[in-house]
Amino acid sequence: MATDKGMSGLDLAALTAEVQSLLPLWVGKIYQYDNTSFGFRFNGEDKARHLFFIEIGRRAHRVPALPPAPKNPSGYSMYLRKYLDGGKILSVTQKSIERVIIFEIGKGGGTLNLIIELFDEGNLIVTDEDFVIQNALKKRRFREREIVSGEMYEIEGVNLADLTREAFEEILRSQERDLVRAIAVGLMFGGVMAEELCLRAGVEKAFPTQYLNDEILSRLYDAYRNIILDARSGSNPIIDTTGCWPFPLIGSDKPVSYPTFSDALAAYYPLPKMEEKEEAKKVVLSREERIRRQQEGAILKFEERIRDSERAAELIYEHYPDIQQLIDILKSASEKISWQEIARVIKSSDHQAAKMIVSVNPADASVVVDLGMKVTISVQKSVEGNVGVYYDQMKKFRSKREGAIRAMNRPPPKQREKAAIPKRQKPKWYHRFRWFETSDGVLVIGGRDADQNEELVKKYMEGGDTFVHADVHGGSVVIVKGKTERMDEVAQFAASYSNFWKGGYGSGDVYAAAPGQVSKTPESGEFVARGAFVIRGERTYYRNAPLAIAVGVVTEPGVAVIGGPVAAIEKKAKHMVRIAPGTFEPNDIAKKVVRMLRDHLPATDAKVLRSILSTEAVAAFIPAGGSDIIEES
Incomplete structure (x- = not known):
């Protein structure tokens, strides 16, 4: 057995x-x-x-x-x-x-x-x-x-191993099929042992159960009891x-x-x-051998999926009337009661259609039915539509199988010489602030919070610098370390790292002042908060500076993540991602940017890129508030 x-x-x-x-x-x-x-x-x-x-x-x-x-x-x-x-x-x-x-x-x-x-x-x-x-x-x-x-x-x-004579007879007569199948299924004996029982009783295995008489039933029952006793002994x-x-x-x-x-x-x-x-x-397998084994496994898996999908489609057609009735009943029921209630009704129902159902999937209005194999039927589709789902699966897996076969037959790529490992850019003193270099090479630094705003003005602002700030309460203090022709980039930087971004504005005004105009001394009766300053005298305004920043990766003179105004980053980074005010949180946007940049960068050295192009490094350049990705380049 x-x-x-x-x-x-x-x-x-x-x-x-x-x-x-x-x-x-x-x-x-x-x-x-x-x-x-x-x-x-x-x-x-x-x-x-x-x-x-x-x-x-x-x-x-x-x-x-x-x-x-x-x-x-x-x-x-x-x-x-x-x-x-x-x-x-x-x-x-x-x-x-x-x-x-x-x-x-x-x-x-x-x-x-x-x-x-x-x-x-x-x-x-x-x-x-x-x-x-x-x-x-x-x-x-x-x-x-x-x-x-x-x-x-x-x-x-019912204990099928300890049946009474009456219960034994009732099970056989209820099968309405030839004797050997009635024993195999009704008594759970299986095919070989069902034939053994027929041989011991001296009854043809093809004998119809509807013609069983008392004498034959007695011989069959005795053989049944003896088989149970032989097994237990x-x-x-x-x-x-x-x-x-x-x-x-x-x-x-x-x-x-x-x-x-x-x-x-x-x-x-x-x-x-x-x-x-x-x-x-x-x-330890070579890389080529691992790939080849994976491809072979994938091909076998696709072929199995193709056979299963084809068989499922055939079974649906073979049970066309039953499936049509099932769809009609469930579609009608779903218009009156919930799918959870339908599942409870099916579980307790003796209806022929309900007996076919193995499980109910309320989320997509489908059921799994047993047709000799488990087949998913969508109530929202016709019988032909359900068959079409499996035919589509066949096409998909055939296409994948052909792709795997082509990949297996493709000659292995020639070994390339190992590229030189890029070096990490050495950290500079200003990297802990917001920073960028203008297109004409001038360093621009911005504070990340009130404490850094104070530090920039008191410790790092010098006579030849320019103080820049967005014309809104709350934003980075921006110091331009020298003379630049690209104040448009500086204005975009200051506007982007301010509450204009948090407010979802598309542009904002920015002003500039000389270091001598910046003071911490308030007017009489006023108070200057930490990170804020009093500007005395005339200011230079840059109206409607567009809010946008870019994040990219540079490889010279070392690998590093940079961020700032689009024009400045575009000049230095081969690949970058543009960002504007939007809906996604800074950390979520940082993760998206990392994925997009990694897709474009050459795999020069995995360890270096993984440690440098990280969510943390990119997040340092993402403004506070919601953001959206404009495009990548």
Whole structure:
């Protein structure tokens, strides 16, 4: 019954009986090796040790040895250790004949259930004694059930491993199909074991269930009971050419016997070689080989997506009437009630259309339906429109596949000589202020706050300088260190780093004065705040200076971020970004500017560029208030 795909419900019936016979047991070490594999050490009486390996979604059984313990325990294994380590295993049971094992564990006066699911993708779930979920390896929400903390784990239902004669007959007759399929599906026996039951009962597997009489049903029921008993007794487990079985089948080919079913399973499923995985990680591949492997993986992924999309489109057409009915019902319902209410109604409905639905996505008015594979259906589209979505996906993935194939066939680029590593520009004394150099080479400095405004005037303003300020309350004190023909650039600088920018203005007036006109002495009865000054005498005005700044990167004489008036930065930086008053916060704009500049700059040296062209460096040139990017160049 155990095959490469995994163990069956009858296999777990045999395994459960085997472990139950070893009780009492206590939980010892717990390990998690990867996303699906766990190891447990169970301690028995007289210092007996039993090692248990779980590969969720596939198999669970005792093994002679566990893989080496991982160096760093996972979060979920630490959780299991905290709540299960040292606990006594009170019972080991199976849910019906499903691929679910339940370990009932007593610890600290309470009881927990460790539930191992081997169907679909598998799961490892911890519940309290009332089967309320406490934690799960994989949190899942389905139409039929929810595997999240606080939800009830459904344990009730018909026990298909212990049916009465009447219940057995009712299940077979309700299938309305040939006998072997009725047994495989209705009793969850699977195809091979369903054929075994027919052989033991001496009934043709194609026999129609509607013609079953009492005599045939009695033979079938006896065969059913014997198969269950053989599985639970663990009598002579074998491996033959078709798989691993808890007992010999009629006509088994070249069977090899084992003392216990776990021994057979351990031989059939060799443990994954975790140490080889670790060694594989140490192999250093060339850049070209890494790229080639990535491209091969991408091509396989695209081909799988193409097949899935094509199959989904075919399934929608095959179920055209059902899908059309589903769309009509849900579209009509969504006009009257919310999608959240629709989801609740579907969960409790027995309607044929509702049974198809696996999950509901209120955000985009769609549902996932099970048509043999999970297919998303948009209620806002027609049947043909939904098919068209999958055909579009096919086209997209085909195009990506062709691109990956072309990239693989492209000859590797010639190795270029390593470019000289650019040097960082040496810091200057004025770099802690706002600053720029005019197009004719004159240094201009501005204060970032009131303290720097005071410092610039008291410490750095000299007789040949020019004092400049925006004609608005609140702004940088700007000092022009010498004579320049580009006062338009200075005016733009002063206007941009003022409250004109905060106010969202497009332009503003700026005035200039000589150093001798600037004073901290107020008129009688007035007060001059820190960072503010009194200007006496005539001022020179520059009207309607446009608000805009640019941020760029220079590489000569060293790599550095610069910012200031557009004309001044444009002359020095090969690539820059223009900014004007707008809506985005300074830090957000700084991040955008960094991304845009990095896209254009040559990758001369990653470390130098990463350390210099940073959000912090760019933010130093962004005015306070909202900003927008005008364009890049």
